[in-house]
Amino acid sequence: MDFIPPKRKPIPTHYAPQPKAAKPQIGGGKPFVSSKPAAKPLGKAGPERGSERGPAKKPPLVLQPTTLWDYPSQHYGEGQQGSQAYRGATPSYVIWNLLARYTKPKDLVIDPFCGSGTTLDVARDLGRRALGYDLNPQRPDIFRVDARKLPPELAGKADCVFMDPPYSTHIDYSDDPRCIGKLDAGKGRAYYEAMEGAIEEAHRVLKPGGHFGLYVSDSYEHKGGKGQFHPIGFELFALMRKRFTPVDVVCVTRHNKTLEMGNFRMAAEEGNFFLRGFNYLFIVKKAV
Numbered sequence: 480m481d482f483i484p485p486k487r488k489p490i491p492t493h494y495a496p497q498p499k500a501a502k503p504q505i506g507g508g509k510p511f512v513s514s515k516p517a518a519k520p521l522g523k524a525g526p527e528r529g530s531e532r533g534p535a536k537k538p539p540l541v542l543q544p545t546t547l548w549d550y551p552s553q554h555y556g557e558g559q560q561g562s563q564a565y566r567g568a569t570p571s572y573v574i575w576n577l578l579a580r581y582t583k584p585k586d587l588v589i590d591p592f593c594g595s596g597t598t599l600d601v602a603r604d605l606g607r608r609a610l611g612y613d614l615n616p617q618r619p620d621i622f623r624v625d626a627r628k629l630p631p632e633l634a635g636k637a638d639c640v641f642m643d644p645p646y647s648t649h650i651d652y653s654d655d656p657r658c659i660g661k662l663d664a665g666k667g668r669a670y671y672e673a674m675e676g677a678i679e680e681a682h683r684v685l686k687p688g689g690h691f692g693l694y695v696s697d698s699y700e701h702k703g704g705k706g707q708f709h710p711i712g713f714e715l716f717a718l719m720r721k722r723f724t725p726v727d728v729v730c731v732t733r734h735n736k737t738l739e740m741g742n743f744r745m746a747a748e749e750g751n752f753f754l755r756g757f758n759y760l761f762i763v764k765k766a767v
C-alpha cells in the first residue's frame with residue numbers, strides 16, 4: 480500500500496517529549512483543542528462523513544458518559560491522528576476517551592499493534608508518554624516488533640496498554656509471516672493462541688493497577704449461504720479475564736463505509752445475516 484510517512488521532528492529518546500496536557504471534560508464541556516499544529520493529511524484519504532454536503536462539523540471532544548460510544552469522525556480537531564489512509568486505523572476518539580479516563584499526564588502508554596500511530600498522536604496530545612510497536616510500522620517512531628515479544632526492559636513500566644489487533648483475516652496488512660492478520664479465527668485455535676501471546680505481553684509490561692483496552696469486532700464469514708459467525712470478542716475477553724480484572728465493556732458504533740453500501744445490505748438481507756454494527760472496547764486492569 481502506498482503510504483508516505485509524515486515529516487516529524489526526530490524523537491530524541493525512547494520516550495517522546497511531551498506537549499502540554501489537556502483537561503478532559505465530561506459531557507458538553509469546552510471542546511478539547513489539540514496542542515499540536517494540525518497535521519497535513521497523509522496519502523490519499525477517503526472522504527470524511529458528510530463530505531457530500533461539505534465537510535462535517537466536528538462536535539466537541541468530550542468524555543463519553545455511557546458504555547455506548549459513538550464518534551462523529553475518524554479524527555478530532557483540524558488534523559489527523561494516525562492516518563486515515565491506513566486500512567484498519569483506529570478512530571482516535573476511542574483512544575482519546577480511554578486515555579483521558581484511565582491515564583494522567585506523563586503516564587506511559589504502549590500500543591503493540593500501532594499501525595499508523597493513532598495511539599502515539601492521541602497520547603502525546605494528552606501529554607502522556609507513548610511507545611508504539613507493529614510488524615508493519617508506518618512511521619519512524621514505531622518500532623518493528625512482534626506484539627508477542629515486546630522489549631524485555633518494559634516489564635512493569637506501562638500505565639496503560641491499548642491494542643486494536645487484526646480481527647481474523649479481513650485485511651492484508653503485510654507480508655510478514657508473523658502477522659496475526661494471516662490467521663483465520665475460524666480455523667483451529669492459532670488466531671486465539673497468537674492473541675493470547677499478545678495479551679500475556681500486555682500483562683507483563685503493565686504496572687500493577689494499570690489499565691488495558693482492547694478494541695475488537697466479531698466476524699461473520701459470508702460463504703455463499705454457508706456463513707459462519709466467529710465471536711472473536713467473547714473469545715478474547717475470556718483470554719483477558721484469565722489474567723486481568725474486568726473494568727467495563729463498551730460498545731462502539733461502527734462507521735464502516737461497507738455498512739452503507741447497497742450490495743452489502745442486500746446480501747445481509749438475502750443471506751439472513753447481520754453486518755457488524757459495533758466494535759467492543761474491553762477495559763481491564765492488572766491486579767495491584
Ligand SMILES: C[S@@+](CC[C@H](N)C(=O)[O-])C[C@H]1O[C@@H](n2cnc3c(N)ncnc32)[C@H](O)[C@@H]1O
Binds near residue numbers: 565570598624626627
Ligand atoms: C487494526 S490495525 C492497527 C491500527 C492502528 N491502531 C492505527 O490506528 O493505525 C492492526 C495492526 O496489527 C499489526 N500486526 C499484526 N500482527 C502483528 C504482530 N504479531 N505484532 C505486531 N503487530 C502486528 C498490523 O501490521 C496492523 O498494523
